[in-house]
Amino acid sequence: MNHLHKIIIILLSLFLLNSCVSEKKQVEVAFLFNDFNIPRWEREANLFKDRISELGGAVTIKVANGDDIMQHSQAKEMIEKGVDVIVITVSNAVTAAAIVREAHDKGIKIIAYDGLILNADLDYLVGFDLQKVGELQAQYILDKKPKGNYVLLNGDKAHTAAFEMYSGVLKVLKPSIENGNINIIYTGWMENWLGTNANYYFDKIFEFSDKKIDAVIAANDGIAGGVADVLRARGLQNQILVTGQDGDLSACNRILNGEQTMTVYKSSKLIAYGAADLAYKVANNEKITNLQPRFNGRVKVPSLILDPIVVDKNNIETTIVAEGIYTMEEIRNYSK
Numbered sequence: 057m058n059h060l061h062k063i064i065i066i067l068l069s070l071f072l073l074n075s076c077v078s079e080k081k082q083v084e085v086a087f088l089f090n091d092f093n094i095p096r097w098e099r100e101a102n103l104f105k106d107r108i109s110e111l112g113g114a115v116t117i118k119v120a121n122g123d124d125i126m127q128h129s130q131a132k133e134m135i136e137k138g139v140d141v142i143v144i145t146v147s148n149a150v151t152a153a154a155i156v157r158e159a160h161d162k163g164i165k166i167i168a169y170d171g172l173i174l175n176a177d178l179d180y181l182v183g184f185d186l187q188k189v190g191e192l193q194a195q196y197i198l199d200k201k202p203k204g205n206y207v208l209l210n211g212d213k214a215h216t217a218a219f220e221m222y223s224g225v226l227k228v229l230k231p232s233i234e235n236g237n238i239n240i241i242y243t244g245w246m247e248n249w250l251g252t253n254a255n256y257y258f259d260k261i262f263e264f265s266d267k268k269i270d271a272v273i274a275a276n277d278g279i280a281g282g283v284a285d286v287l288r289a290r291g292l293q294n295q296i297l298v299t300g301q302d303g304d305l306s307a308c309n310r311i312l313n314g315e316q317t318m319t320v321y322k323s324s325k326l327i328a329y330g331a332a333d334l335a336y337k338v339a340n341n342e343k344i345t346n347l348q349p350r351f352n353g354r355v356k357v358p359s360l361i362l363d364p365i366v367v368d369k370n371n372i373e374t375t376i377v378a379e380g381i382y383t384m385e386e387i388r389n390y391s392k
Contacts, residue, residue: 083113083339085332086134087169088144091122093248094278095304096324097145099381103328104143111336122248124148124214131155135162140339143167143182143331149174149216165338169331170322171217172352180338181350181359182331184322186217189364190224192320193299196366197271198228198238200317201297204270207261208243209254209283211275218245218275221301225273241267246279254282262290271297277307277319284315303367303376309390311369318368321376330360 085108092098105115116134120127124147134142135158142159144166146152153176156166160177167180197206208225211218232238242261246253254274261269274280280300287293293315300307300319310316337344349356367375377384 083108083111083141083336084116084137084139085113085335085339086116086118086131086137086139086142088127088130088134088142089117089119090127090145090147091248092119093122093250094276094302095306096302096322100324100328103325104332107329107332108336111332113336113339120147122147124151127152128155132158135159135164138162139164141165141167141335143169143335144173145169146171146173146215148214150214152176167331167335167338168357170327171215172350172357174216175353177355178352178357180334180344180347181352181357182327182334182362183217183359184327184362184364186220187224187227189301189320189322190221190226191228192224192364192366193221193273193301193318194225194228196318196368197273197297197299198232201271202232203237205239205241205267207258207269207272208240209258209272209274209279210243210245211249211279212247213245215249218249221275239267241265241269246275246282249276249278251278251280251282251285254279255285256282258283258286262286269296271299273299274301276301277304277316278302280310280316280319281306284310288315301364303381305382305387305390306392308367308372308376308382308387311367311372312387314369318366320364321367322362322364323379324381325379326362330362334360 087104089097101117108115118130127147152173156173156176156178159166165179168178170183172181210222229238244257272283274283277300280298283298297317300316303319303321307316307319347358348361350359
């Protein structure tokens with residue numbers, strides 16, 4: 057073989073290699089959200105999209121506006137499109153099992169985001185230790201008010217997250233309930249985790265109960281906001297302990313003003329980047345390690361479980377602000 061032939065073969069090899077590279081399929085990920093009612097969801101959608109783009113993939117975002125039938129329809133659309141992975145915050149943890157089955161029929165993996173899909177062969181979960189969220193809320197309030205009347209305003213019954221948090225709350229409070237130090241005067245479940253629902257039920261408690269309320273364990277910041285509105289209207293702001301979860305801007309403002317006692321912050325960057333990295337690895341059939349099992353009623357789901365943290369007025373600047381979610385000026389100047 058002469059020198060010219062060698063050059064031609066090398067050039068042909070390089071051409072074929074480049075052709076293979078250029079034809080390599082871009083990773084396509086669908087992220088299906090139940091709704092954007094909670095401010096963190098839209099923030100995390102953007103963080104997730106940025107991270108996937110950074111890795112070299114593309115993301116389609118769909119929002120079901122709290123409608124599980126719409127979410128199922130959106131999932132079918134993404135399945136027919138042939139995406140590599142579907143990440144989902146479920147509208148309904150039970151009916152979403154159908155989405156898993158239909159995706160698997162087409163060889164598409166499902167990653168549940170911030171809450172399990174029940175009774176399905178779910179591939180992965182990315183989320184925080186939700187029982188710990190409830191434990192942190194209850195312990196914080198119990199340390200400040202070890203005796204008194206508590207109100208428990210939980211999340212939506214359709215979400216496993218609500219029950220996991222509630223179990224954490226009860227785990228901490230049970231000894232104090234049993235010895236009579238804590239009296240639970242009302243327990244309720246807030247549809248779609250909405251503050252408007254909490255506002256309605258909490259106002260009714262004042263209307264129909266003559267018992268003094270010492271603390272409200274509100275499942276998230278939206279619910280806490282509904283509580284705060286009632287307390288403000290009744291001239292009771294800063295007088296009753298109120299928990300929250302998510303680190304919303306409005307909640308951070310209430311914490312600085314004393315209208316909310318604390319929130320449990322689940323780092324948006326941590327969960328969004330963690331889910332994006334996992335989705336990209338799954339799409340590329342990479343080996344995935346260091347996951348924990350979480351039973352969903354059918355299988356032990358390999359799960360990336362993250363730790364939440366307590367945020368109050370003493371550490372808001374070194375946590376939420378330090379992560380770049382908001383500035384102190386934005387928090388102070390927030391107006392409803």
